[in-house]
Amino acid sequence: MTRLHVFDMDGTLMHGSAAAIEISRQLGLEREIAELERAFAARELTPARFAALAVELWRELTEEQVTAAFEGAPWMDGIRDVWAAIRARGERCAVISLSPGFFVERLLTWGADAAHGSLWPSVPFRDPVDPAGILDADAKVRIADELCAEYGLTRADCVAYGDSMSDARLFSVVPVSVAVNADHHVRDIAAYAYAGRDLREAYELVGTAG
Template identity: 70%
Template sequence: MARLHLFDLDGTLIRGSAAAVEISRQLGLSDEIAALEHHFARNGLTPDEFAVRARELWEGLTQDQLIAAFDGAPWMEGIREVWADIRTRGDHCAVISLSPDFFVERLLPWGAHAAHGSRWPSVPFTEPVDRSGILDAVAKVKIANQLCAEFEVKLDECVAYGDSMSDAHIFAAVPVAVAVNADHHLSELATHAYTGSDLREAYELVRFRQ
């Protein structure tokens, strides 16, 4: 019976950081994005408003800076190896993230079957952010259902990996969930919890329970 492994990006595949943080670092805007992230986490800033404000900060973003942000991010070790093993077993793996699609989709060559992020204009920007294309936590479940239909897998045959309360909805929707470097709020909702820098170790928690 095939399974679908669903991975969050920020704080999960990227340890202790996020796509927005790494992009802003390349632009010398670390303080500015930290303030925006704080507003998002603490003061109820919506994902679409966050995106609009981030787009303003990143007005001059180039493809070279985007590539540098992606390549320089603190990725978990073993991502390619985990996804290769998933494929070898006849299972599927996908990334679902609120981060910009132009960053998330760069993971496809690493072995993900699918990578879904918020819909942003192409880099360099010539258009505004379309708020309707920005994902929220609930949208992760909707996309998971779409992927299940695409890969002919049931939602109760999925495993979710995440780190924050934005993953709470998807954790509640699947039978097996792995909290990766998460605080106790999410860990208490998870089947398994992992702290460390190697995705292979987190994957081992569910690999032999198929």
């Protein structure tokens, strides 16, 4: 059976952190991004507004700092192993995240078949954010549908992995889901739940299930 495994990034593949936090740490802006993260979690900011404010914060961001943020992030153990196992079974794996595409797409080198993030201006930022390019929870479903069409699959063939409110919509439309170090928004509706630092253990919950 061929399936598509869809992974969230922030809080799921990255343990207890997010791209915005790791990037801000490189710039010494931990306090400022923590306030934006709090407002976003409280639904006081839309994804597009969060992105617009983050771009203003990160005006001095360089490619070298993005690389340092990516390489220094607290990634879950075993990500490459899980994706290699998925592909060895003839299945597909993809990352869909609301975070900047220039960060998310780096995961392609780790073995993901596809990696989709929000469309941000190029680093260093000289242009404002285009709200139309910023993903939201509904966009995760749309992109998963597009990937299914590309791979000759349907939603019934999908497994979703996520941790928070932005994953709930996708969890609600696929038959198998894994809440990874998750909050109640997805933990309460997931088929499986995992807490820990090793993605291999989360994958084992569904890795060979039909």
